[in-house]
Amino acid sequence: MSQTGTLRVRLTLFCLLVGIVLATVAVVTDHWAVLSPAVEQYSAVCQAAHFGLWRICTKSIIVGGSKEGSCGPITLPGEKNCSYFRHFNPGESSEIFEFTTQKEYSISAAAISIFSLVFIIMGTTCVLLSFTNRRDYLLRPASMFYAFAGLCIFVSVEVLRQSVKRMIDSEDTVWIEYYYSWSFACACAAFVFLFLGGLALLLFSLPRMPRNPWESCMDSETEH
Numbered sequence: 001m002s003q004t005g006t007l008r009v010r011l012t013l014f015c016l017l018v019g020i021v022l023a024t025v026a027v028v029t030d031h032w033a034v035l036s037p038a039v040e041q042y043s044a045v046c047q048a049a050h051f052g053l054w055r056i057c058t059k060s061i062i063v064g065g066s067k068e069g070s071c072g073p074i075t076l077p078g079e080k081n082c083s084y085f086r087h088f089n090p091g092e093s094s095e096i097f098e099f100t101t102q103k104e105y106s107i108s109a110a111a112i113s114i115f116s117l118v119f120i121i122m123g124t125t126c127v128l129l130s131f132t133n134r135r136d137y138l139l140r141p142a143s144m145f146y147a148f149a150g151l152c153i154f155v156s157v158e159v160l161r162q163s164v165k166r167m168i169d170s171e172d173t174v175w176i177e178y179y180y181s182w183s184f185a186c187a188c189a190a191f192v193f194l195f196l197g198g199l200a201l202l203l204f205s206l207p208r209m210p211r212n213p214w215e216s217c218m219d220s221e222t223e224h
Helices: 003-028 100-133 136-169 182-205
Strands: 033-037 045-051 055-062 079-084 175-180
Touching (some): 003 136
Antiparallel strands (some): 033 045, 033 175, 045 055
């Protein structure tokens, strides 16, 4: 691979590293969405919540310390209680979030995110083998693994987004307001870095096209 091609690959791998970090942060944290219930009394204590793929955290907030008629923001001081979703840990309680219509969404989003991490590990393994053994062709499967990881993150984001939307629209829920938080933003950014970075890595790792009609692809660039 030429010096220019090597520089492009390294810059692309740096972008992919950013995507890997963002994807890992998004999967392991629980600030994908913030939920707020209806508030009837200005001096009452309400319970706002934020959740991720694995658990939900509720916080008791005095309404007098927030905007009138709203519960929050979630950054206000209050007693915090976190628990894993019941279908992930039957010994813990999360009934406030446990609705039949949401269980399938939560399990699907979590499972797809695990697939994303598996693809990231496979892609990183190919990259390390490529640099260790000087086998540039391993960058091509690595690029596809990273692109697949980005797609899995995107699907997980969409599944969770639909889960929140259906939960808010449900008549059985106490939540009336919601917004997406920084873990959700990390997941969206991870999709962009991983998917586009994977496509760029595939493009940069392909053999140079022949410049002359009589030059074959094998003659144009010799790979190790």
